[in-house]
Amino acid sequence: MxxxxxxxxxxxxxxxxxxxxxxxxxxxxxxxxxxxxxxxxxxxxxxxxxxxxxxxxxxxxxxxxxxxxxxxxxxxxxxxxxxxxxxxxxxxxxxxxxxxxxxxxxxxxxxxxxxxxxxxxxxxxxxxxxARGKSGGETWRTLAATGLEFTHHGDNPHSDGAAPRQHGIRAEVIAMAAPTEVEQFLLQRGWTGTALIARALRLGIAERDETAANLCQLQAGINVPILLIASMQLVQLATSAKSAADRLLFSSRDCHAWLRLFRSLSRATNTGGSLGCEYFYTSRVARLSGSPAYLRYFGAIASPRSVVVDLCGTGVSLAGLYARAGVVPQTFLLHRITMDSAHDSYRQRFGGGDLTLHRLLDSGQGLGNVSMEILNLVNHGMVTDVVDAGGARFIPRCGDSNFSLEQAHWIDRMSEVIDRACMLIEDPLLAQQLRMQDLHLGSPQAQQTLAPLWQIADRAELLTRCFGSTCFEENRRVMAGLGCGS
Known part of the structure; x- marks a missing residue:
């Protein structure tokens, strides 16, 4: 017992x-x-x-x-x-x-x-x-007198730790319910609903595999808050008089989780009005070398009142796509790569990506893109083009997934955290907190909160240890295929 x-x-x-x-x-x-x-x-x-x-x-x-x-x-x-x-x-x-x-x-x-x-x-x-049997000691005196041998588990150092030990009962104190440093940081910055969702997600993780558990903790404590705060800023942008939009195009693959969270936020808080949002089949390869069918696909879904949403990027391939398709929507990047020598040949080959775009963070703040892209991996290959099936129906043409079975398992576990996050966002009590508090915070508060969270992701060596070599190899092949290195 x-x-x-x-x-x-x-x-x-x-x-x-x-x-x-x-x-x-x-x-x-x-x-x-x-x-x-x-x-x-x-x-x-x-x-x-x-x-x-x-x-x-x-x-x-x-x-x-x-x-x-x-x-x-x-x-x-x-x-x-x-x-x-x-x-x-x-x-x-x-x-x-x-x-x-x-x-x-x-x-x-x-x-x-x-x-x-x-x-x-x-x-x-x-x-x-x-009412007070544990803290007062009566519970432990009574149980000790029975002669039962057992270990007690609780969170309070006195009533669950010192008190039972005083009566010869083994005790382990494990405190998990108190907010973490990150959750406290969010609460102090005014992101009450976001902090409560992150905490509930963390407490809901029960992975027995240590690597999967730690990846899920990063998803719950870092990625979900970042994407949720970014979603609220995206709502403010897309519904503003200056930048009013009618459709949001969330880029594959990096925005797979972001789109799901955004839809839940819109339903839960009744924000975004008549904004449409969809999964945009895209990649650097498709943008810069996709077939005429791909340009027709983009022309069918995009307009000057659309917003192309992406997690990270230089803007180079988007500028190339807009020029090829003759359609220039708005662009929203959570993180813009502005200073990265690895992309110099990319810019030289395809241009500087001189776009008027909205962004919350950039690499000039010392923030990398690799860790956040890893946190947003999905188990489908890169979209390289589309097939025109007629009747305004387009089917994505995807490359093979490069992930091992173990990596695919980890990605599925992280995706399940997103599933639970969507449920929590639509929980009436938590949605009320988002409506009352978080949605009213502006871009300055968002940027001041996002940068420290992003830095935590950058420092998470587990991400590159689990996925880094696979992701770096794919990037090498893509760049070589685009004529930007070997």
Whole structure:
């Protein structure tokens, strides 16, 4: 048998702090001051064994809250807790049938079981609930007296660590629920919804393979926040009077994840209006040497009111495509490569890429492009051209994927993080945070936040260790094929 703490060990709250639940209840019941009264009532019961019902009875007897309102607020609080629960997946998967779950909480035992089931627990366990049994030591005294030998797992250094050890019970303290440095950075910069999504994603990772787990952590903590912030800036650009657009063309392959996140953001926050967005079959090869069918394809989807979106680039191949097709849309690069000797021959062969374009970051800030491109890899080969199937239907012609089975597996795992991110973006509670806070932040705040996140990606040696040689070899072949080196 093992024992586990519940809150911030097996499950967490989307909103991080339990006090935020009370503020959410206050908002929903329309009773200003409720949150303060709720905390006051609970504080008055500290040091005693009590339940949620005791807290609400005290609100009625000592805080002047009407019985009817108290009953309603109690129901709303439980509903808010249920809506906020998320799994700490790596810990939750350690629970086995017959284990003991121990929690200091006023919430009812049967409700804890419902929270755990919603978070994904499918084990038959016992639940030991008290108001202060762990922190006060009574729980550990009682369990020690049974003679059972087990190890307890929890997040609190005192109630889950020192307290059980004082009674001869083995204990491991693992704190995962608190915001990471990156999540704290996002919160401090005002990107509240983005930080909460990144945290929920991180806590939802349960990869047993260490490499896959670390790649997923980079996806959750770095790539998703970067793409989400960039999406909000793209919305502001495309809906502004000066740069109003009607269609966004997200370049393959680098923007595969970005497009998915953008669509979820648009649905969740009702932003972007009538903006259309689609996956744009493209590459340097297709732009600069694609067939007449490719130029017809581009002419069919692009116009001066379109925005071509790309993760990184020099602008050279886009300028070449626009000139060949006779169509000049707007261009939005998350990161523009402006200073890179490796691309000098590329510029000399095809021009300087002198475009009027929008960008959030550039290589002049000391930011590279390799790590972010690796974080956005997909398991399909480079688009080299299209086939005109008639009726305005175009089918992409793709090269073979160069990834090994192991690399393809890692890419699939990272893609699953994007799947979960899309679900979280469309979660009503998190979408509300995005609408209320993040969407109102402008380009200066975005750039000041994106650059440090990008630098973290640049320093992640794991990315180049896992994919670098494959990506560098593909780039070498492409450049050679375009006559820009061997």
């Amino acid at each position: 093992q024992s586990f703490d519940v809150f911030d060990t097996l499950i967490a709250r989307k909103c991080i702090w339990p006090q935020t639940i009370f503020s959410l209840v206050e908002q929903r019941i329309g009773s200003p001051g409720f949150a303060s009264l709720r905390m006051k009532a609970e504080a008055g019961l500290q040091g005693t064994e009590h339940t949620l019902d005791d807290i609400y009875r005290r609100m009625v007897s000592d805080c002047g809250v009407g019985r009817e309102l108290a009953d309603h607020a109690r129901s709303v609080e439980l509903a808010a807790e249920m809506e906020n629960v998320i799994p700490i997946a790596a810990q939750l998967q350690l629970v086995r049938d017959g284990d003991l779950l121990i929690s200091d909480t006023p919430l009812p035992t049967e409700f804890l079981a419902m929270l755990l089931e919603r978070a994904g627990l499918r084990r038959t366990v016992s639940i030991w609930r008290s």
